[in-house]
Amino acid sequence: MKNHSFNFSVFLIFFFVLALPAQETYFPPRGNWQQKEASVYGLDLTEAVKFAMDNEYSESRDLRQAILKGFQSEPYHKILGPTKRRGGPAGLILKKGYIVAEWGDIERVDMTFSVTKSFLSTTALLALQQKFITSVNDTVADYLWDDTFEGPHNSKITWKHLLQQNSDWSGELWGSYDWADRPPSNENIDQWRARQLHEPGTYFKYNDVRVNVLAYSLLNVFRKPLPKVLKEEIMDPIGASTKWRWFGYDNSWITIDGLKIQSVSGGGHSGGGMFINTKDMARFGLLFMNNGNWDGKQLLSKSLVEEAMQSSIPNPNYGYMWWLNAQGPRQWKNIEEDIFYAAGFGGNFIIVDQKNSLVVVTRWLEPSKVEEFMQILYKNI
Template identity: 75%
Template sequence: MKNCKFLFCSFLFLFLSGSLAAQELYFPERGKWEKKAASVYNLDFSEAIAFAKANEYSESKDLRLAILKGFQHEPYHEILGPVKRRGGPAGIILKDGYIVAEWGDTERVDMTFSVTKSFLSTTALLALQENLITDFNDQVDYYIWDKTFEGDHNSKITWKHLLEQNSDWSGELWGSYDWADRPPSDLTLDEWRGRDLNEPGTYFKYNDVRVNVLAYSLLNVFRSPLPKVLKKKIMDPIGASTKWRWYGYENSWTTIDGLKMQSVSGGGHSGGGIFINTKDMARFGLLFLYNGNWNGKQLISEKLIEEAIQPSDPNPNYGYMWWLNKEGPRHWKGIDKNIFYAAGFGGNFIIVDQKNNIVIVTRWLEPSKVEAFINIVYKSM
């Protein structure tokens, strides 16, 4: 009887710890990925695939031209990092981890622009998990002692403010100024440059210079290049290829512990960012679908992932550099509110649906068509 009780408790522990559940999930090996026909799940994604192919991103495949046109309103904007000519529409849909739909060249490495931000925020989760950062509510200047966070305003900024893009950090980094990054069209340059700053945590503003401040701050915390951290802690364990790269700018170099290191970019609108293929993006999405677990190993704690996809106070559609499909200005109507996604310039998306065990990666889809595309996908369900 005692043995039975012991066995039952052991089983219960395994179940609650997620070990048993992890054994029942599918984790693709490096270089391999099992496919299942969508019809096995009574699904048909042919209409969605046709839609994605027919609604390719309309700007030039020469991304240098597309970038310069897309950000021509920014004063002093220039391309500082690598840029690569893009491919055509591509995508993958996963169900229970299996590939149930695929189109285009999913092995081709392309720029991914602001999808990079979700990879960047993941390195911040790792820093907290490893106690390199004690609390995201800590002020960053406690960790970074140079001039980056000097002053009455910048010294108030916490890690959480940077992750949620509501810090209103003010200054210059790698030759780029925060006030010159996506300035509002209703203000003159002098008005924008001399504006009153918002209290950190109260006002959302999408701003790549401030995202790069986060990347620089994390580089100083890890004291190791972020691509190296991401590779060792995330991309290698999930079986990603060796093809992906994470770049900064030609001038974004600093010296730490006597070694010259590049501070990477959190996006690509000045070049740089993560260059990656569709399948590796899907693996990253699958890790978040599985709440940070990969084949029984908890790479990121489930608690931290849950925290990362909570709405911020100033923006109900934004967490820690993941977009959220909550009620708000970026809500996709008719689609589950618990979906979260990474999004980048030119129509690059990683969409995670934990309720239905689905990951969708689509590339070079006209951004204004993504909501229609997602509704076509879910119509088949």
């Protein structure tokens, strides 16, 4: 009888534990963020944090010099927008929204380079959500008044092609030519400039000029600055600081409705792009970890977020300007395949793991070391 009573007590405890609701995601209010020990979740992040601190991006902290060196093989490359001297390694790890690890100066605003592309694609999702764009498969030419998408090739390009970087758009924008961006090293410039264009949607090419064409096109659709759109619809609702800035180039100004507006860039390849601190990057990642929902408010529809993380046909590791850890040439080995992340020059990353309720932000981690960093991190996850 005594044993039966003991077994029944254990059963009751087990039943009530199972009946308790799963711990919900914590959404930090503006200016405040609760922390928890990683051990609460059975995590030991000491080794991963030390690795991030010990493997700083090896190029100059003077980012103007790092940019010029990094893209010195590009013909006519020059700095067109603002740059900023960077800080040292910094990062945050969130579990269910709580800070469970941090390192470096997480309040410092730095350039974030191509992480900006994921912010840009978010404004495209907002344009779809608000019906400024009817369908991602619409041709962009149907939405613009000028000749940006004229011609037999460019006229076939859709919003989806631009978002997945497989449009092969051909032309010049803000004094930069599409063919001069990251040309192949095995061809001379005349050969590359005269190359045969690929059918839109069939060939992936990472290209900042075409990304800037998307930003310019979205500006024409919204008829107001994209940083203002992002601030009102995303950054303010998620409690981001007032310190982030999104720049274009000195010459990327147009007039709409009598107002002079800057068309922003999708990265810092030629200067400009998103200047932001680590904490605001983590808030942005937390929004996507929760499928566009922030503390009960659906800022981005779940279906659009899921659509943005689908592999494109020519590149299984790329969605709507988010990198995907799906099987493919860029997959991080021994890491969850459904992870997605934003990545930028110099080792800037926002990594989202929905399955494990994790967001990881790293700044100035040597890019070749990020896979090893993630493998260390996932040893006990």
